[in-house]
Amino acid sequence: MQPRYAVIPAAGAGKRIAPYSQLVPKPMIQVLGRPILAYVLDRCKRAGLTKVIIIVNPTSTAVKDYFGDGSDFGLSIEYVAQPKPEGIGQAVGLTEGIVKPPFAVYLGDEIYIGSDHPGFIKGYNSRRCAAAIGLLWVEDENLIRGNYSVDIDLKTHVIRNLVEKPTTVTNKILGCGSYIFSDAVFEAVRKTPKSAKGEIEITDTLNTMTRMGLVIRGYFLGGMYLNITYPADIARAEAMIRENETGGHCK
Numbered sequence: 001m002q003p004r005y006a007v008i009p010a011a012g013a014g015k016r017i018a019p020y021s022q023l024v025p026k027p028m029i030q031v032l033g034r035p036i037l038a039y040v041l042d043r044c045k046r047a048g049l050t051k052v053i054i055i056v057n058p059t060s061t062a063v064k065d066y067f068g069d070g071s072d073f074g075l076s077i078e079y080v081a082q083p084k085p086e087g088i089g090q091a092v093g094l095t096e097g098i099v100k101p102p103f104a105v106y107l108g109d110e111i112y113i114g115s116d117h118p119g120f121i122k123g124y125n126s127r128r129c130a131a132a133i134g135l136l137w138v139e140d141e142n143l144i145r146g147n148y149s150v151d152i153d154l155k156t157h158v159i160r161n162l163v164e165k166p167t168t169v170t171n172k173i174l175g176c177g178s179y180i181f182s183d184a185v186f187e188a189v190r191k192t193p194k195s196a197k198g199e200i201e202i203t204d205t206l207n208t209m210t211r212m213g214l215v216i217r218g219y220f221l222g223g224m225y226l227n228i229t230y231p232a233d234i235a236r237a238e239a240m241i242r243e244n245e246t247g248g249h250c251k
Contacts, residue, residue: 003102003121003180006049008040009091010108011057011082016229027108028062029228031237035066036228039241040106041073047121049104052077055091087199092181093189101185102126105202107177107227111237113244114223117178123219126182130214131206133159134178134221141169147227148175148203152218159216162203164195173218175203176225184214 014026021029027037037054044052052070056063058081070077080094092105104121117134124132135150144166150173151161162175179202188208195201206216224244226237 001102003104003124005051005099005103006044007053007092007095007099007103007105008108009055009088010037010063011055011085017231024062025057025060031234032241037108039111040108043117045074047118050075053080053095053099055080055082058083088202089189089192089200089205093186096186101183102180105179109228110177111226112223113240115221120219120221124180129217130182130184130209131216132180132219134176135218136174136176136221136225137172138174144169144174150175150218157217159218162206164201164203184209
């Protein structure tokens with residue numbers, strides 16, 4: 001079955017991108033006059049993910065006020081509150097009983113240009129794997145240190161292990177914030193221990209799935225990528241989009 005739902009964790013405080021995040025939630029920060037989250041929803045539509053669940057901080061209504069039920073954007077949007085953000089894994093776990101697996105998870109602070117997310121979604125087969133993750137070949141190892149590294153069999157694309165924010169980088173493969181999960185993820189979330197930060201890291205949940213004997217595969221997305229983390233990343237994202245603007249997007 002092909003995924004139809006997308007879950008978008010968007011409840012983080014975004015402390016590293018202050019002062020912008022002191023005014024609005026990080027996914028609502030403007031990039032060329034549009035919230036970052038609008039670009040994420042564009043990606044959902046292009047891949048046929050028309051049902052969206054956005055994980056929000058209950059102390060702010062900014063996301064819901066802007067996007068509403070999604071009908072103005074050609075989507076159906078629901079909202080789930082994450083009162084105390086305790087990691088992306090926890091955010092995914094909050095959707096159990098609401099989302100219909102298999103489903104995609106797109107982080108709410110990433111910009112992609114020219115990536116093959118439609119192929120990533122349409123090519124997913126739950127009989128071949130319990131989850132899939134988006135990958136990119138990169139030259140800058142600092143990108144990997146800021147995200148997560150991937151130990152992968154390049155013949156089968158089966159993932160052996162993931163390391164969150166690694167200090168040692170052994171290949172040029174960047175783990176991105178694009179995932180597809182079967183319903184097995186919910187049991188894995190419950191079995192995932194919290195990190196030293198007190199969070200359920202999605203990488204730890206994926207490693208838990210591997211230890212459960214489940215198959216995780218990687219998909220090389222291609223294109224360009226930027227995780228908007230620091231204030232300077234806003235200008236980088238705007239330059240990247242201007243150079244590659246194709247039009248046709250959520251307002």
